[in-house]
Amino acid sequence: xxxxxxxxxxxxxxxxxxxxxxxxxxxxxxxxxxxxxxxxxxxxxxxxxxxxxxxxxxxxxxxxxxxxxxxxxxxxxxxxxxxxxxxxxxxxxxxxxxxxxxxxxxxxxxxxxxxxxxxxxxxxxxxxxxxxxxxxxxxxxxxxxxxxxxxxxxxxx
Amino acid sequence: xxxxxxxxxxxxxxxxxxxxxxxxxxxxxxxxxxxxxxxxxxxxxxxxxxxxxxxxxxxxxxxxxxxxxxxxxxxxxxxxxxxxxxxxxxxxxxxxxxxxxxxxxxxxxxxxxxxxxxxxxxxxxxxxxxxxxxxxxxxxxxxxxxxxxxxxxxxxxxxxxxxxxxxxxxxxxxxxxxxxxxxxxxxxxxxxxxxxxxxxxxxxxxxxxxxxxxxxxxxxxxxxxxxxxxxxxxxxxxxxxxxxxxxxxxxxxxxxxxxxxxxxxxxxxxxxxxxxxxxxxxxxxxxxxxxxxxxxxxxxxxxxxxxxxxxxxxxxxxxxxxxxxxxxxxxxxxxxxxxxxxxxxxxxxxxxxxxxxxxxxxxxxxxxxxxxxxxxxxxxxxxxxxxxxxxxxxxxxxxxxxxxxxxxxxxxxxxxxxxxxxxxxxxxxxxxxxxxxxxxx
Numbered sequence: 272x273x274x275x276x277x278x279x280x281x282x283x284x285x286x287x288x289x290x291x292x293x294x295x296x297x298x299x300x301x302x303x304x305x306x307x308x309x310x311x312x313x314x315x316x317x318x319x320x321x322x323x324x325x326x327x328x329x330x331x332x333x334x335x336x337x338x339x340x341x342x343x344x345x346x347x348x349x350x351x352x353x354x355x356x357x358x359x360x361x362x363x364x365x366x367x368x369x370x371x372x373x374x375x376x377x378x379x380x381x382x383x384x385x386x387x388x389x390x391x392x393x394x395x396x397x398x399x400x401x402x403x404x405x406x407x408x409x410x411x412x413x414x415x416x417x418x419x420x421x422x423x424x425x426x427x428x
Numbered sequence: 429x430x431x432x433x434x435x436x437x438x439x440x441x442x443x444x445x446x447x448x449x450x451x452x453x454x455x456x457x458x459x460x461x462x463x464x465x466x467x468x469x470x471x472x473x474x475x476x477x478x479x480x481x482x483x484x485x486x487x488x489x490x491x492x493x494x495x496x497x498x499x500x501x502x503x504x505x506x507x508x509x510x511x512x513x514x515x516x517x518x519x520x521x522x523x524x525x526x527x528x529x530x531x532x533x534x535x536x537x538x539x540x541x542x543x544x545x546x547x548x549x550x551x552x553x554x555x556x557x558x559x560x561x562x563x564x565x566x567x568x569x570x571x572x573x574x575x576x577x578x579x580x581x582x583x584x585x586x587x588x589x590x591x592x593x594x595x596x597x598x599x600x601x602x603x604x605x606x607x608x609x610x611x612x613x614x615x616x617x618x619x620x621x622x623x624x625x626x627x628x629x630x631x632x633x634x635x636x637x638x639x640x641x642x643x644x645x646x647x648x649x650x651x652x653x654x655x656x657x658x659x660x661x662x663x664x665x666x667x668x669x670x671x672x673x674x675x676x677x678x679x680x681x682x683x684x685x686x687x688x689x690x691x692x693x694x695x696x697x698x699x700x701x702x703x704x705x706x707x708x709x710x711x712x713x714x715x716x717x718x719x720x721x722x723x724x725x726x727x728x729x730x731x732x733x734x735x736x737x738x739x740x741x742x743x744x745x746x747x748x749x750x751x752x753x754x755x756x757x758x759x760x761x762x763x764x765x766x767x768x769x770x771x772x773x774x775x776x777x778x779x780x781x782x783x784x785x786x787x788x789x790x791x792x793x794x795x796x797x798x799x800x801x802x803x804x805x806x807x808x809x810x811x812x813x814x815x816x817x818x819x820x821x822x823x824x825x826x827x828x829x830x831x832x833x834x835x836x837x838x839x840x841x842x843x844x845x846x847x848x849x850x851x852x853x854x855x856x857x858x859x860x861x862x863x864x865x866x867x868x869x
Contacts, residue, residue, distance in 0.1 A: 309799065311621055311623070312621075320782065320785070320786060320789065321789075322619060322621040322623075322774070322789065322792060322793060322797070323793050323797065324623075324793075324797050324798050324799050325797070325799045326793060330658050330661075330662060331658075331794075333654075333657075333658045333661075334651070334654045334655045334658050334673075334676065334801060335654075335801055336654070337650075337653065337654025337655075337657055337658065338650045338651045338654040338801050339650075340654075341649070341650030341653060341654060342650075343649050343650045344650040344651075344805065345647070345650075345805045345808045345809065346804045346805050346807070346808035418624075419624035419625065419626055419769060420623075420624065420625045420626065420798040421626045421628075422625075422626070422627075422628070422804075422807055423625060423798050423799065423800055423803060423804050423807060424798055424799040425799075425804050
């Protein structure tokens with residue numbers, strides 16, 4: 272029960288950091304070798320050598336953050352925000368060092384006057400550290416992954 | 429009557445500027461679909477998308493929903509996705525395998541892969557004495573008027589008459605030659621993943637941006653700077669940053685004046701070749717290994733020729749942007765006057781080392797995925813562009829940059845030396861556009 276509660280709180284915090292645009296704090300949730308991965312279809316087992324919507328280590332995350340924070344990132348100028356809801360949190364595996372968790376998310380995005388909805392499943396591999404959990408892998412299987420994208424995704428879902 | 433309402437499109441286009449209606453008028457769009465996208469050779473897909481008999485891909489040519497399908501004899505056909513009975517769409521999926529024949533989900537009419545009628549349930553009792561039956565070609569699925577392929581890239585034209593595919597592609601054939609020649613086996617194979625992104629803007633805005641060498645350092649400066657910072661950090665730590673960082677940081681490190689070193693070569697069909705070395709031949713072990721496999725396949729001299737081709741990308745009018753050195757392409761499908769779908773694919777060089785594929789994959793993921801760190805700002809500009817053009821704030825779009833300094837020879841227009849940011853490609857595209865749109869001339 273304790274692990275369940277801690278893991279849930281961690282996932283909520285992850286979503287909260289995205290919604291509040293605290294990009295650096297969000298990147299800090301990852302281990303040094305952590306990866307954020309959004310495969311284009313659920314059958315993919317690895318991001319290595321595969322097309323991916325996102326397949327980012329911390330360095331690429333820094334590039335993305337640097338871009339959106341730059342004053343000349345034109346697409347960042349207009350009103351833009353997201354709201355995540357994370358639920359259905361299930362611990363799949365747990366060992367002394369690591370927890371594997373599956374959950375579901377729903378993300379609503381507002382950009383100018385347009386609303387978009389993205390939803391799907393998160394799979395997290397969380398490393399237990401002295402400072403709390405850190406993300407080794409955040410896999411995002413979006414139900415919309417295969418659909419045509421009306422505009423693009425600018426930051427992590 | 430209708431003819432009278434069609435405006436004189438040549439009046440929309442002047443040598444150095446065009447009317448805003450070219451981008452925003454719904455009537456113009458319909459005419460474009462008829463005269464351009466449903467007449468010229470349009471890219472359907474690559475043969476390796478449909479390797480087995482019955483494999484199909486749905487593709488939109490102009491306003492027409494079509495199917496590209498592989499027949500049992502190995503031939504690739506392009507058919508209208510429509511049952512001749514009551515007009516039902518034959519396949520509702522984007523791709524799949526139709527089995528040994530197409531079967532309509534409404535009344536079970538069946539068709540061979542080349543569209544010929546196979547059977548109508550109870551044909552004898554139901555259709556005896558009517559105009560319908562096996563001998564009537566109207567009982568078959570309609571085929572694209574013409575289908576041809578070049579080095580595995582399949583095109584269709586919905587017009588009976590016109591130049592052959594090779595005649596139409598002309599100098600832009602180099603896009604497919606450059607891509608395939610880079611493969612030790614002389615062929616490429618599709619990676620079965622299509623990223624599809626919708627732009628809220630007219631299709632021509634995308635075409636123009638593809639050849640606009642002035643925009644990268646303005647539009648993509650934020651990405652260039654961010655990538656350059658991280659690139660420097662990695663170099664400091666490990667000595668060498670992956671090539672993909674260089675591809676991104678170039679947006680900032682190649683300053684506006686340097687983009688003038690690029691050159692555009694514009695052809696009368698509307699095609700354009702943007703030259704400019706992409707820095708894809710570093711002296712790293714992966715590249716050297718790749719060079720060895722090319723030498724084995726073609727010899728030293730030919731290898732040097734192949735890797736020396738100086739192309740950034742090729743724009744094939746009216747809607748295919750091919751980045752041959754990185755084996756990717758974007759197909760443009762106009763959905764409406766202010767909505768455009770791009771379908772983005774990449775390829776493997778057959779026989780090349782995995783590391784070379786990884787290079788094109790990195791570009792595909794970073795630049796061309798729906799989470800692109802590059803095109804987000806392009807699409808923002810396209811939307812703003814279309815919004816502005818829809819207003820009464822002005823009537824014209826200017827293409828005057830380096831106007832009068834183009835070098836023209838035998839109908840081919842090159843941007844002047846050191847004038848790579850010339851708006852020659854836009855002027856040339858619009859000249860071709862006016863000719864295609866011409867009132868029956």
